[in-house]
Amino acid sequence: MSVPVLETRDLAVEFAGPEGPVRVVDKVSFTLDPGEVLGLVGESGSGKSVTLLAVMGLLPPTARIVSGEVRFLGQRIDTADETALQRLRGGDMAMIFQDPMTSLNPVLRIGTQIAEAIALHRPGLGRRAIAARVVELLGMVGVPDPEARSRQFPHEFSGGMRQRAMIAMAIANEPKLLIADEPTTALDVTIQAQVMEVLEEVRARTGSSMVLVTHDLGLVAETAQRIAVMYAGRIAELAPTEAIFERPAHPYTIGLLASLPSLDATGEMLASIPGQPPDMRQRPPGCAFHPRCHLGRDRTRCAGERPVLAALGDGRLAACHYAREAEAGAATAIPSGVGVAG
Amino acid sequence: MSVQPAPRPRWRPPLGSWSMLFAAVILSLILAVIALVPLLPGYDPYQQDIFNSLLRPGSVVDGRIHWLGTDFLGRDLLSRIALAGRVTLLIGLSAVSLSLVVGVMLGLIAGYFRGPLENVIMGLADLQLSVPRILVVIAVTAVLGPNLVTLTVLLGLTSWVTYGRVARAMTLSLREREFVLSATTQGASSAWNIRRHILPNVLPQMLILGSYELGQIIVIEAALSYLGLGVQPPVPSWGRMISEGQDFLQIEPWLAILPGLAIFMLVAGTQFLSQRFTPEGMQDADLTALRKRR
Amino acid sequence: MLRYILRRVVQAALTVFGVVTAVFFLVQLSGDPSALLLPPDATPEDADRLRTSLGLDRPLPVQYIQFLGNALTGDFGNSFRQRTPALKLVLERLPATLELAFTAFALGLVLAFLASLVVRLTRSERLRTGLLWMAFSLQAIPTFFFGLLLILVFSVWLGWLPSLGRGTPQHLILPALTLATFELALYLRLLNSAFLQEMGQDYVRTAKAKGGSRVRVLVRHVLPNAMLPIVTIAGINLGVLLGGAIVTETVFSWPGVGRLVVQAVSQRDYPVVIACVFVISLVFVLLNLIVDLLYAVLDPRVRYA
Numbered sequence: 042m043s044v045p046v047l048e049t050r051d052l053a054v055e056f057a058g059p060e061g062p063v064r065v066v067d068k069v070s071f072t073l074d075p076g077e078v079l080g081l082v083g084e085s086g087s088g089k090s091v092t093l094l095a096v097m098g099l100l101p102p103t104a105r106i107v108s109g110e111v112r113f114l115g116q117r118i119d120t121a122d123e124t125a126l127q128r129l130r131g132g133d134m135a136m137i138f139q140d141p142m143t144s145l146n147p148v149l150r151i152g153t154q155i156a157e158a159i160a161l162h163r164p165g166l167g168r169r170a171i172a173a174r175v176v177e178l179l180g181m182v183g184v185p186d187p188e189a190r191s192r193q194f195p196h197e198f199s200g201g202m203r204q205r206a207m208i209a210m211a212i213a214n215e216p217k218l219l220i221a222d223e224p225t226t227a228l229d230v231t232i233q234a235q236v237m238e239v240l241e242e243v244r245a246r247t248g249s250s251m252v253l254v255t256h257d258l259g260l261v262a263e264t265a266q267r268i269a270v271m272y273a274g275r276i277a278e279l280a281p282t283e284a285i286f287e288r289p290a291h292p293y294t295i296g297l298l299a300s301l302p303s304l305d306a307t308g309e310m311l312a313s314i315p316g317q318p319p320d321m322r323q324r325p326p327g328c329a330f331h332p333r334c335h336l337g338r339d340r341t342r343c344a345g346e347r348p349v350l351a352a353l354g355d356g357r358l359a360a361c362h363y364a365r366e367a368e369a370g371a372a373t374a375i376p377s378g379v380g381v382a383g
Numbered sequence: 384m385s386v387q388p389a390p391r392p393r394w395r396p397p398l399g400s401w402s403m404l405f406a407a408v409i410l411s412l413i414l415a416v417i418a419l420v421p422l423l424p425g426y427d428p429y430q431q432d433i434f435n436s437l438l439r440p441g442s443v444v445d446g447r448i449h450w451l452g453t454d455f456l457g458r459d460l461l462s463r464i465a466l467a468g469r470v471t472l473l474i475g476l477s478a479v480s481l482s483l484v485v486g487v488m489l490g491l492i493a494g495y496f497r498g499p500l501e502n503v504i505m506g507l508a509d510l511q512l513s514v515p516r517i518l519v520v521i522a523v524t525a526v527l528g529p530n531l532v533t534l535t536v537l538l539g540l541t542s543w544v545t546y547g548r549v550a551r552a553m554t555l556s557l558r559e560r561e562f563v564l565s566a567t568t569q570g571a572s573s574a575w576n577i578r579r580h581i582l583p584n585v586l587p588q589m590l591i592l593g594s595y596e597l598g599q600i601i602v603i604e605a606a607l608s609y610l611g612l613g614v615q616p617p618v619p620s621w622g623r624m625i626s627e628g629q630d631f632l633q634i635e636p637w638l639a640i641l642p643g644l645a646i647f648m649l650v651a652g653t654q655f656l657s658q659r660f661t662p663e664g665m666q667d668a669d670l671t672a673l674r675k676r677r
Numbered sequence: 678m679l680r681y682i683l684r685r686v687v688q689a690a691l692t693v694f695g696v697v698t699a700v701f702f703l704v705q706l707s708g709d710p711s712a713l714l715l716p717p718d719a720t721p722e723d724a725d726r727l728r729t730s731l732g733l734d735r736p737l738p739v740q741y742i743q744f745l746g747n748a749l750t751g752d753f754g755n756s757f758r759q760r761t762p763a764l765k766l767v768l769e770r771l772p773a774t775l776e777l778a779f780t781a782f783a784l785g786l787v788l789a790f791l792a793s794l795v796v797r798l799t800r801s802e803r804l805r806t807g808l809l810w811m812a813f814s815l816q817a818i819p820t821f822f823f824g825l826l827l828i829l830v831f832s833v834w835l836g837w838l839p840s841l842g843r844g845t846p847q848h849l850i851l852p853a854l855t856l857a858t859f860e861l862a863l864y865l866r867l868l869n870s871a872f873l874q875e876m877g878q879d880y881v882r883t884a885k886a887k888g889g890s891r892v893r894v895l896v897r898h899v900l901p902n903a904m905l906p907i908v909t910i911a912g913i914n915l916g917v918l919l920g921g922a923i924v925t926e927t928v929f930s931w932p933g934v935g936r937l938v939v940q941a942v943s944q945r946d947y948p949v950v951i952a953c954v955f956v957i958s959l960v961f962v963l964l965n966l967i968v969d970l971l972y973a974v975l976d977p978r979v980r981y982a
Contacts, residue, residue, distance in 0.1 A: 099885055123891075131888030138886075143879035148901045148977060157897070158887040194977035210887065402810065509688075510695040512913070513965070514958045515920035518938070525942035525950045526706050602819045606924045609821050610939050625822055629928075632825070633833050640829075643822040651817030658813075 044115045046218050046250040047073040047096065052109035052119075054088070054095050063321050066092050067274045068109070070350070073218070073250050080261030080282070081254045082297070083271035084318050089254050090139075092271075093220050095119070096252075097136055098126040113218065132162040135211035137240070139223040141203035145195040151206050152191030155179070158213040178209040181246075182239050201232035205239060212243050219244055219251040225260065237264065258297055262286065267356075270294050273319050273329035276350055280357035290359040290368045292334045298371075328362070336363050336370075402655055410652025413645055417472065420465035428466040428619055432457030437635050451641055454624070455631060460638070464645050467619040471649070474535050474614075475601045479593045481539025486546025487589055491577055493547070494554025505551070508544045516541050517603055524612045534613055538600055546592060550585050557581050594657035598650040605646050621646050681973055689966045696958040697748045700951050701741055748955065754948040756941075763948035767934055767956045773843055774933035775960075778922050780853040785860025786911070793868040797876075797895055808865055815862035820921045824855035824928040841930040852929040856921050860914070867910055871903040878902070905976050912968030916961055 054066035066088040073079050081089045094100050096111050111119040138144040146154060155175045179187035182205040195203055225233040241264055244251050253261055261268055269279040278291035289295045296314035316333040319325055325332055327344045337343030342362050350360045361367055425447045435444045436457040442449050451460040493501040520537045527533050563580050607613030608622030621642040628639030753763040796805045832840035839848050884898045923935030934953055941949035
């Protein structure tokens with residue numbers, strides 16, 4: 042078996058808070074194989090973005106990795122020094138951010154910003170060659186009239202076009218790992234599909250592996266081979282995409298699926314998960330999900346013992362004491378018609 | 384979005400509490416000098432004594448201690464600093480009050496009634512800003528001649544712009560708020576709305592701004608007096624004392640330094656403290672001006 | 678872009694027009710200049726003749742139009758003291774003032790930028806607090822008093838630099854430093870908050886994600902953005918700078934417009950005062966215009982607005 046492109050083991054991240062450190066990512070372990078797309082799904086505050094900022098070494102100053110390790114192509118990068126990380130970032134490891142409105146520098150031309158990504162990692166390349174590459178990249182991501190557009194400023198681009206420019210910037214050096222942090226959340230619904238299409242197309246062309254962060258299960262269904270569902274800083278379930286949709290084994294995943302709008306659901310109220318995600322400063326004892334869980338709400342084991350991520354076979358992992366029971370009950374909880382498209 | 388924004392530190396005074404303590408101490412010190420020295424025996428800011436001029440601090444003449452020495456005419460420096468402080472405070476507070484009233488009134492009118500009136504008022508503000516404040520005062524002083532009342536009124540009338548702009552901006556947003564709208568639908572008059580709803584919301588900001596402006600006005604007054612265009616002798620002023628002391632810089636630098644120190648204590652004290660109470664986003668009067676401009 | 682420039686030029690012209698109008702009213706306030714111009718033994722007929730020759734017997738609106746015309750051609754009358762055109766006197770002094778103001782402006786800005794960059798790069802909280810302390814304290818010291826302290830230390834005690842006049846580069850050091858100090862204090866504070874604000878922006882994260890080093894991210898990405906508010910403030914603050922120049926020139930006997938206007942006021946030489954006010958306002962409006970156009974160049978978002 043080949044070396045995974047990305048591997049995290051028991052990764053934990055803490056933020057400094059006024060009442061002591063707050064652990065927002067806890068014991069997160071996953072691997073990403075070459076060419077694979079992993080969907081990382083969860084609600085806001087579930088720790089999915091922080092996990093990936095930790096991978097990139099871009100945590101804000103108030104946050105730090107407290108334990109665990111991150112390996113990129115087998116090499117530890119959580120302990121690497123800043124210079125080594127700078128070589129990786131934007132080179133073999135690139136990131137696309139959520140909000141293209143604020144993620145581009147307002148006072149620099151689009152072309153300049155993409156050119157910077159190239160120049161930083163290929164110091165020998167001449168200005169002309171870089172400029173040509175910028176135009177090529179913009180063309181690849183479907184920006185019309187790339188030559189003229191490269192001379193424009195971010196505010197002259199629409200949201201969708203800006204995100205295309207962000208994608209062009211990220212793939213500039215044909216990275217082995219692409220991290221896309223909710224790349225379409227800030228865009229209009231009509232634009233989302235186009236941008237996802239472009240992203241998947243250029244990813245496939247460069248052969249990059251990708252971690253796709255989203256809170257939208259429907260979005261990853263079409264792109265990801267495997268899906269990791271995060272809840273309250275931990276991975277709740279990690280399984281091949283098809284298995285997640287057909288045999289979910291964590292009550293939280295089941296809840297997420299049940300709240301997906303389905304093709305058959307004609308005017309019916311969407312089922313959703315009762316309650317709110319926990320305050321990370323006061324994580325419930327035992328399983329963090331148990332106060333909202335239809336299975337664990339009244340069980341003492343769920344309130345007292347933290348479930349570990351355990352194998353269920355066929356590459357499926359779930360962190361639930363009653364995974365089998367959940368799996369069995371899932372069929373009735375999820376409206377039919379939700380599934381892998383295509 | 385699931386990245387917790389880095390927990391931003393809660394806003395604290397720019398320099399922490401030590402500076403606030405420092406500000407409180409120097410401010411109380413200078414205020415104590417201004418308030419208490421005139422009560423001391425031997426207080427006399429005007430009595431000249433040529434034979435005992437330029438005495439060092441702490442000198443004793445005929446049983447009278449000159450704590451800070453005497454000036455070139457033999458007048459007691461401490462007495463003069465205290466009296467000049469009273470004059471400065473009188474001018475400063477009056478000018479600030481005047482500019483605050485004018486600025487708030489014009490700002491409220493511009494912000495509440497909008498229309499051509501707003502354009503006129505804001506145009507006036509822009510015009511005012513296009514000439515250095517001190518130049519306006521100098522030019523008018525040239526015509527009217529320097530005296531205390533003219534100086535105070537001039538300083539007041541040339542300083543309204545900051546209040547006017549901030550008051551207008553606040554009014555613009557306040558007049559759209561529910562409590563004003565609901566009052567209007569219930570038949571409240573404009574005057575009622577302004578008095579009951581808008582003014583009370585604007586005023587605290589204006590007072591904070593005023594405490595900052597007080598320092599600015601004191602500095603300008605000192606500069607004018609230094610140039611001989613402000614407070615006129617024989618009434619003492621810190622600015623003029625510095626200009627007189629400049630001639631004796633080589634032999635008795637304290638003559639210029641002490642009044643300068645007095646200005647610093649009063650201005651730094653009030654400005655540090657006013658900064659402390661200025662809410663985030665308005666910490667800089669200059670930045671506020673910037674926001675109103677763009 | 679063209680429309681923006683046009684709008685700003687019209688605005689500037691309107692401002693100058695407003696200043697001239699204000700000056701006209703000031704002249705009206707100053708009363709009848711014939712009393713000042715005529716010898717004490719002049720007859721009432723002499724006064725009438727002079728008034729007629731000055732156009733003072735005409736109705737106010739006519740005088741106003743006439744004044745506008747004169748102002749446009751730069752005719753503010755002769756100085757009462759020296760029988761030369763007032764504007765000429767002012768223009769002779771202008772280079773000295775501009776030299777002082779620009780040196781101080783550049784000095785303050787450069788020092789503030791350097792200090793802020795060092796603070797950002799070393800990430801030293803102690804240095805940052807120290808500089809802020811200095812800035813706040815300096816802003817509470819009147820310009821002229823700070824100048825005096827500089828004279829005391831560098832001229833009186835150390836004897837390194839001349840304290841009065843203009844001529845050699847050494848003469849420029851103390852006045853420029855005096856005037857720059859206020860600028861420095863202001864920009865230090867503004868840059869500090871501008872940097873803090875910009876460092877938290879998303880584009881900074883993007884720049885880091887591209888693999889840029891800390892210095893590169895700071896200089897290439899943060900600095901241009903942090904500069905924008907500074908440029909605007911610099912424009913607004915030019916008035917304070919020119920005002921400060923008036924006082925600083927007097928402290929150091931610097932032969933500029935500021936010193937001229939102070940002298941003219943004490944001699945009641947109105948034409949010179951008016952010419953000074955006009956020229957300083959004009960310089961200020963022009964510089965402001967330049968700063969705003971510069972802003973448009975620096976911030977692409979304004980260019981097409």
